[in-house]
Amino acid sequence: MADTKIRNMEEFAAVSGISRPTVSKYFNDPESVRDSTRTRIEAALEKHAYRPNIYAMNQNRKLTKNLGIVVPLLSDPYFAEIARNLEQRCIAAGYRPTLFSSHGQPEMEVHVLDTLRSLKPAGVLLAPLGRSSEKDALSAFCDDVPTLIFDSSVDELGLAFVGSDNMQFTAHITDYLCRTGEPPCFFEMKTPANPNAHRRRQSYLSAMEEFGYTPDVISIDGEGWEFEEIGRLGGHQALKDGRFSTNTILCSNDRLAIGLLTACYEQGVSVGRAEGATIRVAGQDGHPHSRYTCPPLTTISHDYEAVSQTAADALFAAIDGQVSPWKSTRLEGKLILRDSA
Amino acid sequence: MADTKIRNMEEFAAVSGISRPTVSKYFNDPESVRDSTRTRIEAALEKHAYRPNIYAMNQNRKLTKNLGIVVPLLSDPYFAEIARNLEQRCIAAGYRPTLFSSHGQPEMEVHVLDTLRSLKPAGVLLAPLGRSSEKDALSAFCDDVPTLIFDSSVDELGLAFVGSDNMQFTAHITDYLCRTGEPPCFFEMKTPANPNAHRRRQSYLSAMEEFGYTPDVISIDGEGWEFEEIGRLGGHQALKDGRFSTNTILCSNDRLAIGLLTACYEQGVSVGRAEGATIRVAGQDGHPHSRYTCPPLTTISHDYEAVSQTAADALFAAIDGQVSPWKSTRLEGKLILRDSA
DNA sequence: AATAAATCTTTACGCGCGTAAATTTTTTGT
């Protein structure tokens, strides 16, 4: 119980019987003081529940304990999930993460970076919008703030890049589809939001060529981040026009696949690998929702844990002063077999 | 271009030709200075891109321009969507919102409130976890920080409550289902996470009684926030046990319905209002994903815009000093007719 | 027990800005 209200570190130092500079040292890093001192401070902390004023704390410190986590679209459960994962790791490592979403808008991304700058963060975990990002703003930001890029790489910006191995993703699932039925055609957006989509198309083309099949890419129209709706509309159009050359469709990502499944439903096209189904549909990403589509979506999933751990650890290492040359880490995905393909 | 780096407000005041206190006044509220002064400051701002140090700013100010937005689970697109909506409104109103998720964990909710406290926010928009919330911590927080509760009410905490009219939701969609086919049974979690679920059950019972039908509530097991999986497993069980007394199922919320649809698919039960379908399924919430289920889900949707606007405006008014007694505002939902029911 | 090393205390300054009071300048109204 706080019998007397502690107004500042001076007063707290008094009640804990430790000098203020030492208390300050403790809050900077509890390990930096002697055990006996730490015990006394923490005993006082129990009694009085004092917390240092973070504004006064961060004003003079060259580097704060703040971290930024930026994703392109928080309403996409994939990003929400990876953001949650990163957030937990940051907290566990003793940082104060703040979550931001660019909401799919380049100007918002710039605004977020601007806000982040003023927070003087020790580092930032940034998943850029991709194609529509204002490269100059990103680049300038990375020059000023230790930034680790994840999910979608932009040039060789920042400390390093950590993401998934999109080439492996597509090669792997294409291989699976070829071995279990007709070779797939590839369903994608004509102007995808991020570079991962290009890698996936490229990998599809390579894989098909390697297997001796003729690739068939269906590129649908649509701008923005409403992938389900783009997939649904594009799916309707493609079905109507008979553009699917095989009974197997590999989608560039799960959200597109979810939209395509809806289009299939709406046109009465049955989907699945079971007898009697007309077409097979597979996605890519291991989207949290993919388990609950009808039929449940066969997909190749990001290794969420590994991506977030690798990304977070790389940033922490850089913050701790471990300099290492820019590098790109791409982690393999795991095939998740469900009923759709 | 910034020819000379501006280090603080003093230097910026110098290059803009305005005194520092006036510049300070400008950053507090641009409207509070003369037009000619504002123009000169903004001209200098163009040239030098100076931003006040937010830590120094907030250190002395009794009230910051910070706002907190807290949702129980950010990976639920419903909350992600409403959070995005609120965030935009806060920015438009000149505040600096920060987004937090309790990730479905009561201890995380407490941690978030603790973090929020140290940010000395002007106000907080809080959607509590509900049943599992630590009431005392919430209550203590509301005593210290102007807090507006939304989505799910807890006692009469905070400045006010803004949410949806769950009674109207369920009455309305129950009415629709009764008029268009067999009266619905009600599919829900036995121990729901928040009080809205209780209102919905109550409203279902009242509506059925009013229409002269016998209500049938199927309460399924499951703890936590993975509603789709709970709905899927509960759906399997209920289908196996033949617990659905009519061919129409009203789910307590859309995520449960999504899981139930998956269970139906997995058991080969056809869903829809079309000829030949076995059962009808309806949800409640207007979840962003409900458009893309197979079949697309008939639901009653929150008025996202109205809820977020009412909540944000109420908080802004309170921050501006407009005192008003605690009140609860519950907004009506709109029926969205799709193929599932 | 004596010395060296680590840690703590005391003292002091500064960070960047909010803010108040007294004064001067500019704008407004007639």
Add this chain to the structure above:
DNA sequence: ACAAAAAATTTACGCGCGTAAAGATTTATT
């Protein structure tokens, strides 16, 4: 053009803490 009102300037202090330096105290080493 003149007085009154509004706004800007000058001056000055304080917020809560980081941090540096010098001296005092505790702990570790032999």
